[in-house]
Amino acid sequence: MEEQKDKLLDNYRQSHEYETEDSLDGIEATYFSSNKGDKPRVKKRTILYFITGLLFAAIFYLSGLYTPVIGSGPYLYKPYGSGHCGNSSEEATKNGCIMDLIPGGWVHPDCYDKELETEFLEYGDWHWYADPWGNEELSQEHMRRTGGPSPVYVSMEYHDAHCSFTWRKLHRAILRGTPIDSQIGQYQHTMHCSTALSIARDAEKYPEWKAPARFFNVFTSCELPQKFKPPKKMLEGNGSKMGY
Template sequence: MTPGSSTPPSYAPLHNKEDGDSIDGLDMLPLHRSRNPRRENALRAAKVISALVLVAFIVLTFALSFHAVDLLGKIGHLINEPKPASHQRSYKYPCGQTATEAKEKGCIFDIMSMAWQSPECFDEDLHEEFMDLGPWKFYSDETATHELTYEQVSQRGQISWAERRYFVVHCVYGWKAMHRAWQRAWRMDSNLASMAHTELCSRVLKNTSVPLDAMTTRIHVDFPSCN
C-alpha cells in the first residue's frame, strides 16, 4: 500500500487443507502405494507353494509314522512267535518215504507235482488253479485200459501213465510254483526247483512232434525235500 493511494492492498489467499495436497509446505505421502502386479503374483505364488509343501510334509510325516508302527509290530510278532519244535523244523525229506508216513506227518499229496509235500511247500491256491484244467487221468500202463485213482497213484513204487498234456502242464505248474515261492520267500519243492527238472521240461516243450493226447508220460510219486 502506497501513501496517498485509495486502492486497498491485495493479499494472496491462504490455502486451506482441503485445497491442496500439502500441509506446512510438505507433500503428503500417498495413502496407497501404486501396485506392482508382478510382485503381488510372485508373493501369492510363494504362499501357495509354501502351503503345499507344508501339507505334503505333514502327510508324509504321518504316513511314515504309521508305516514305522506297522513295521515294528510285525518285527515284534516275528520275535515273539514261538518256534516249532526241532523235529518239526527238519525240511530234508519231511514227508518220509511212503504214503502212510507222509500222511502221519501231515503232508499233502500234490497231483500236479506228483509228490507228497509238507504244508510249507504246498501252494494250495496254485494247486486248485491247475486242478481245474483237468480232469487228470492216470493209468496202470501205456494202453490206458485200467484207470488208477489218485490214492493208488500216490503210493510209493506205483508206476503210472498219463497223456503228454499232463507233463506239459506239470512243467508250467512247476515254473509258476517256483516263481511264486521266490516272490513270497516261501520254501520250495527241491525237485521242481532243480536245474535238472528245468532242463527236462525244456526238452519236452521244445518237442512239438508228439501229440498232447499221446500216452507217453511215465510217472512215479516222489518225496522231495522242502528247501
C-alpha cells in the same frame, strides 16, 4: 507421554538388536571354539563307528542270518529247512506230507500251493492210470491218499501242463519268499521240462511223445529256492548245450 513411549520403544529395539547379535555371535564363537580341539577326536570316533558297523554287517551276513528281500511287500526270506517226507506213502502221511498233484510228489505243507493246484486240476480233464494202455484208471482220491503205483501213467497234455505249472509254482515261491519242494527246486527238473516243451511233436521223428507220460513216486524235502545248488556243469560254464 507419547514422547516417552517412543523413546522407550526405541531403547528397547536397540537393546534387543544388540542382545540378539551378541547372543548369536556368542553362540557361534562358543560352539566353534569349544569344538576346535575335538575335531580330530570326533573324526576318529566316526571312523571307528563306521568300521565297527561294517564288521557287524559282515558277521551278520556270513553267519547266514541275512537273506535277501525279493520285491516289495510283506514277503521276506527267512531261514527255513525241513526233513524228508520219507520213502513211502505211509511215511509221508506220518510226517504230515501231502500228495501235490502238480509235481506229482509228496511235499511238506509249507511247500504245498493249494490255490495253484486247484487251478491245475481245473485246467484240464485229467486222468491217472496204473497201466500204459489206460485199462485201469485211478481216482483222484486214490492218488491223493496213496500217490498211486510207480509209475503212474498220464497223457502228454497232462505232462505239458505239469511242466508249466511247476514253473509257476517255483516263481510264486520266489516272489513270496516261501519254500519250494526239492522236485521243482532242482534245476535238472527245469531242464527236463524245457527240453520236453521245446521238442517239436513230430510223430515220425519223436514217436515216444505219442506214448503216455510216466510219473514215478517222488518224496521231497522242503527248502527255500536259493538253497538248491546248481549243477556242476553250470558252475563250470559248460551249460550252453541243451540239458543244462
